[in-house]
Amino acid sequence: MSVFQSINPYSQALIQEYPLMDTGKINAALETAANGYHIWRRMRFAERAGVLLNAAKILRAGKEKYAQLITIEMGKVLPESLGEVEKCAWVCEYYAEHGETFLADEQIIAGYQKSFVTYEPIGAVLAIMPWNFPFWQVFRYAAPTLMAGNVTLLKHAPNVSGCSLAIAEIFKAAGAPEGVFQSIIIDVDAVEKILSTPIVQAVTLTGSERAGTSVAAIAGRHVKKSLLELGGSDALIVLPDADLQKAATVALQSRLLNAGQSCIGSKRFIVVKAVLDDFMQLLLNGISQYRQGDPMETGITTGPLARPDLAANLSAQLTGSIKSGAKLEYGGRFDGCNVMPSLLMNVQPGMAAFDQETFGPLAAVVAANDEQHAIELANLSPYGLGGSVWTKDIDKGISLARQITTGAVFINSLVKSDPRLPFGGVKKSGYGRELGRHGILEFVNAKTIAAEL
The missing domain is CATH 3.40.309.10 (Aldehyde Dehydrogenase; Chain A, domain 2)
Known part of the structure; x- marks a missing residue:
């Protein structure tokens, strides 16, 4: 398949086609992510928080437009789409307010002159997201991931490519440096290429059990952290x-x-x-x-x-x-x-x-x-x-x-x-946690520093 199609579920009318990125464009996106990471990770927490707060304002100002896009692409009723956009603004504000506190150095008494754990970003996080909550699923992982100083590459579900590109535009308009948040229009066969690159240090996936086991296997082969939120009954x-x-x-x-x-x-x-x-x-x-x-x-x-x-x-x-x-x-x-x-x-x-x-x-x-x-x-x-x-x-x-x-x-x-509470499953529902303090700690390096005179 050379294009993804966005089709209105109710009428089955074609909305738009989105060409898949070729190898050259994928490589360029990875290079852009690496460059963006070197800038973003050095920015102060207050500067990153400012971008998230700007994103929240943009979401609220364009709530009707974004809600209609969600409804047209994946079919949920408009009031639910409006609520989804509002919730995305909330999670941005939550991590803007609490992110620095969550990631503050943790002092540990261990017999040294000084000993503590510091939480540092790890690089780029590849996100493979589903269509059912096309805005919320993205902002749910992106707000803590970005606040921690990481950058991200979003591979969204094919049928909500319009939502994916709209979210990238939101972060751009919010003032995120180039490469901090990128929407990549790729098929599953490009996932391993991306996960194998040094700049990408983790993958988060929300989706089916089948997709989760496949992505976890790829991540394991390349020794990359993975977080899976899969099905539920x-x-x-x-x-x-x-x-x-x-x-x-x-x-x-x-x-x-x-x-x-x-x-x-x-x-x-x-x-x-x-x-x-x-x-x-x-x-x-x-x-x-x-x-x-x-x-x-x-x-x-x-x-x-x-x-x-x-x-x-x-x-x-x-x-x-x-x-x-x-x-x-x-x-x-x-x-x-x-x-x-x-x-x-x-x-x-x-x-x-x-x-x-x-x-x-x-x-x-x-x-x-x-x-x-x-x-x-x-x-x-x-x-x-x-x-x-x-x-x-x-x-x-x-x-x-x-x-x-x-x-x-x-x-x-x-x-x-809820942005304030950790979210995730056990057994075949996956592993790892999103949201709350637990969520922002998933994609950081918990580095121990111990010092003697």
């Missing part, structure tokens, strides 16, 4: 003492946000049998209020899936689960990329809707005998990204959260990424 556990109405409302919000195309969306609703019937009725009442359609149209709550192959895969998972004994309670209609919000009941281990990540507006309801059975079911997954527990007993919720094998558990709340 989050459990939402509902106990008998939960606020059922709130739990049902947030469950549907979590599952149908971004048309269900969210790694940390609650995909398995694990409900203790004592309240299963009541909870199901609340789900049915709530899901009937959602409207699928043109994401630019007012009142539409669920846009299309981003690509036809994603819809075909979800359809196969739905059909396979029904053949294995699940019951379709609502939805199930597919029209190209447009998928009606759907609800499956009687889902059990061994079914696609339980074992696999379902990336679309499909919720799976799983019956649990009691709370310990619910924990067992939650952990019976190859993934471990996030999850939630719903109970009016906060201490019990925290106790159960400690038993769930995931990177995060929220009690009586929507699972979401």
